[in-house]
Amino acid sequence: MATPRAIWSKATAGPTSLVLSGSWNAGHAASLEALLKQVAGERKAADGSGRLTLECAGIVGMDTLGAYLIHKMRLGLAEGGGDVAVSGLTAAQETLLGEVAIARRPTEPVIEVNGAYHLLADVGEAVVDAGRDLAHGVAFFGAVVAALGRLAVGRARLRLPSVVTQLERVGMRGVPIIVLISCLVGAIIAQQSIFQLRTFGTVHFVADLLGILVLRELAVLLTSIMIAGRSGSSFTAELGSMKMREEIDALETMGLDPLEVLVLPRIVALIIALPLLTFISSMAGIAGGGVVAFVYGGVSSEVFFSRLQGAIGFNTFMVGMIKAPFMALVIGIIACIEGFAVRGSAESLGSHTTASVVKSIFVVIVVDGLFAMFFAAINY
Amino acid sequence: MSIRSTLAQHLDADDPWDSRHPIIEVRDLSVGFGERLIMDGLSMDVRRGEILGVVGASGTGKSVLLRTIIGLVKQRRGMVKVFGHDMAKVSSQRRRLVESRWGVLFQHGALFSSLTVKQNIQFPMREYLKLSEELLDEMAMVKLRLVGLKPEAAERFPSELSGGMIKRAALARALALDPEIVFLDEPTSGLDPIGAAEFDELIATLQKTLGLTVFMVTHDLDSLAGICDRIAALGDGKVLCEGTLEQLTKHPHPWLQAYFNGPRARASQIHTQRGSARP
Numbered sequence A: 001m002a003t004p005r006a007i008w009s010k011a012t013a014g015p016t017s018l019v020l021s022g023s024w025n026a027g028h029a030a031s032l033e034a035l036l037k038q039v040a041g042e043r044k045a046a047d048g049s050g051r052l053t054l055e056c057a058g059i060v061g062m063d064t065l066g067a068y069l070i071h072k073m074r075l076g077l078a079e080g081g082g083d084v085a086v087s088g089l090t091a092a093q094e095t096l097l098g099e100v101a102i103a104r105r106p107t108e109p110v111i112e113v114n115g116a117y118h119l120l121a122d123v124g125e126a127v128v129d130a131g132r133d134l135a136h137g138v139a140f141f142g143a144v145v146a147a148l149g150r151l152a153v154g155r156a157r158l159r160l161p162s163v164v165t166q167l168e169r170v171g172m173r174g175v176p177i178i179v180l181i182s183c184l185v186g187a188i189i190a191q192q193s194i195f196q197l198r199t200f201g202t203v204h205f206v207a208d209l210l211g212i213l214v215l216r217e218l219a220v221l222l223t224s225i226m227i228a229g230r231s232g233s234s235f236t237a238e239l240g241s242m243k244m245r246e247e248i249d250a251l252e253t254m255g256l257d258p259l260e261v262l263v264l265p266r267i268v269a270l271i272i273a274l275p276l277l278t279f280i281s282s283m284a285g286i287a288g289g290g291v292v293a294f295v296y297g298g299v300s301s302e303v304f305f306s307r308l309q310g311a312i313g314f315n316t317f318m319v320g321m322i323k324a325p326f327m328a329l330v331i332g333i334i335a336c337i338e339g340f341a342v343r344g345s346a347e348s349l350g351s352h353t354t355a356s357v358v359k360s361i362f363v364v365i366v367v368d369g370l371f372a373m374f375f376a377a378i379n380y
Numbered sequence B: 001m002s003i004r005s006t007l008a009q010h011l012d013a014d015d016p017w018d019s020r021h022p023i024i025e026v027r028d029l030s031v032g033f034g035e036r037l038i039m040d041g042l043s044m045d046v047r048r049g050e051i052l053g054v055v056g057a058s059g060t061g062k063s064v065l066l067r068t069i070i071g072l073v074k075q076r077r078g079m080v081k082v083f084g085h086d087m088a089k090v091s092s093q094r095r096r097l098v099e100s101r102w103g104v105l106f107q108h109g110a111l112f113s114s115l116t117v118k119q120n121i122q123f124p125m126r127e128y129l130k131l132s133e134e135l136l137d138e139m140a141m142v143k144l145r146l147v148g149l150k151p152e153a154a155e156r157f158p159s160e161l162s163g164g165m166i167k168r169a170a171l172a173r174a175l176a177l178d179p180e181i182v183f184l185d186e187p188t189s190g191l192d193p194i195g196a197a198e199f200d201e202l203i204a205t206l207q208k209t210l211g212l213t214v215f216m217v218t219h220d221l222d223s224l225a226g227i228c229d230r231i232a233a234l235g236d237g238k239v240l241c242e243g244t245l246e247q248l249t250k251h252p253h254p255w256l257q258a259y260f261n262g263p264r265a266r267a268s269q270i271h272t273q274r275g276s277a278r279p
Helices: A026-045 A064-078 A091-100 A115-152 A160-170 A172-200 A203-244 A247-253 A258-295 A301-311 A314-340 A346-377 B003-012 B062-069 B092-099 B117-128 B133-146 B151-155 B163-174 B193-210 B221-227 B245-249 B254-261 B263-267
Strands: A005-009 A016-024 A051-062 A083-087 B024-033 B036-046 B051-056 B077-082 B102-105 B181-185 B213-217 B230-235 B238-243
Touching: A005 A026, A016 A026, A016 A064, A026 A064, A051 A064, A051 A091, A064 A083, A064 A091, A064 B133, A091 B133, A091 B193, A115 A258, A115 A314, A160 A172, A160 A203, A160 A258, A172 A203, A172 A258, A203 A247, A203 A258, A203 A301, A203 A314, A203 A346, A247 A258, A258 A301, A258 A314, A314 A346, B024 B062, B036 B062, B036 B238, B051 B062, B051 B193, B051 B221, B062 B077, B062 B181, B062 B213, B102 B163, B117 B133, B117 B151, B117 B163, B133 B151, B133 B163, B163 B181, B163 B193, B193 B213, B193 B221, B230 B245, B230 B254, B238 B245, B238 B254, B245 B254, B254 B263
Parallel strands: A016 A051, A051 A083, B051 B213, B051 B230, B102 B181, B181 B213
Antiparallel strands: A005 A016, B024 B036, B024 B077, B230 B238
16 A cells, blocks of 8 residues: 655645645654655745645554654644644544644753763772672671571571471582582592693692692582572572562561571571582592592502592591581572562562672682681691 | 564555454364363454453453463464464464554563563564654653653653553553554453543543454453443353343353342442443
8 A cells, every 4th residue: 555645735725735645654654754854854945834734634544653743743844833734634533643642852961971980980889889788798697697696595486397498409409410510520630630740750649639629629619609509599589589579578567577587597508508518529529530540540549548548637628618607608698688689670680690699609719718818827 | 574574564455354354253262271171162253443341250261361362372272363364373474463463461561670661662663663763752652641651650660660550551562563452451450440440441542542452351340331342251161141231231141140240240330331332
């Protein structure tokens, strides 16, 4: 069917008119917009004032877009001080035109801002946000400790079924992936060390290296990072979607403390599960490395274990284990803070879940660094 | 060929389907989940330009019927024809064309939570139409006005709106492409009686000005009495009865009797307005 048209027709007597025809609908949006510009230009060139009629009888299909554009054309043509009438519309089209006749909004002035100004503002904002995060984290930690205190004096209840459920999700179900990753990383480290140690003919020292590295640092770091990605993200998403659907508000109105019902079981489960997983991870790492030492390095199991026994002491083992509950605490706290910070939108849930994982992993590594300095200072 | 240019042609092309035929034809439709059969041999028609109300007890598949027609639920057997196209057999491109000719108002609005109201309304326009930014903004304002929202609502996010405003904003989005059919899933649920009455009136006005066909799943007796041209009552996996309000109130089925002659029905306008089509 017809493309939209607008043709000027000068009647010999009477007012000038503009004959509109064709389909005025969304399918022709682009050509209609061009048409509007063209008509406005021609009107200006012809010194537009005086009476004008828009003859619309030729219009075959008109939707809200077409109606709005006719309205807009009429406003535009009347700007020069003329009087613009519309004729030839059916009753239904007339009503539609009336419905869409909104006042044009004045366009808001765009404020030009210097790029350097933006950069400075963004940096400042990031610093303030980081500071606020820290303060918020400490406040939340305080609240958790207070809740633990209430628990200790018997004024709060630890929800055991909830703790057990979380333990299963965080601990039990995390075992396979953590064993797999630790085993592989242990094997890779053993292989790389053997490759380097061969130069000096001291391949059997791989046991010392592997034992110390895995027990002191690797097991706890790997486990914490895996748990931050696996469980921290799910805590944030759970709490966040509960927050979105007002479930947390519902808890509060029932006189229950969300901290006690939702946060404590999760953090307690993490604190129990993470050291256990760290232990499993250590064993898997050493096992993976031991197999590679035997197969690739030709180190017999007697040599491997006697070297291991000589190299590591109880303190080496404890250095890794002591760190685990602290890692659990920071992961749990960050995950819960981010979960509670979720606002109404799906996008907010996604961005807070990402933030939870990124911040947890970052803080885990920072905490590990602090512990390394501490243990070095006390010579443990 | 891009969907957009196809759409442009299509909007002008002579419709392949005769406008005297029903705009939606459902024949012998069966839908089930697992062992449970929700609909068993259901047939119904929706005529062009009418407001059809669909009622039924909870679990009789009102929403499932709506979702089957718009293609969110797969049928086991039977046929759904919209604009004369058998929706189970059409090509995916044809399906998208048909989809651009209907609008759906979901029960809870289903506005995109990360977009403002204005962006929500503009979303389908951006996808299907070639409009300048300026015109996009202005059209969003036109749609907002059509559904009776203030211009200030445009920049708000769905989480900052009241229940009634969400319904209106969602209706504005459903109307973004000037659809010919609008599907409404319980449009007045969750609104106060005044808000519900206003919303009914809005639907009736829009139906008249834009020439819409409205398929409305509802529980609201006032909506049925006030704005529906025809009512279809679902039950036992079929359409129990189809017709005007008066015909339905006289139907002997026990559920219909309880529904239309119960205490709430007596309290509503049904019995005072019986027979008159629209207020």
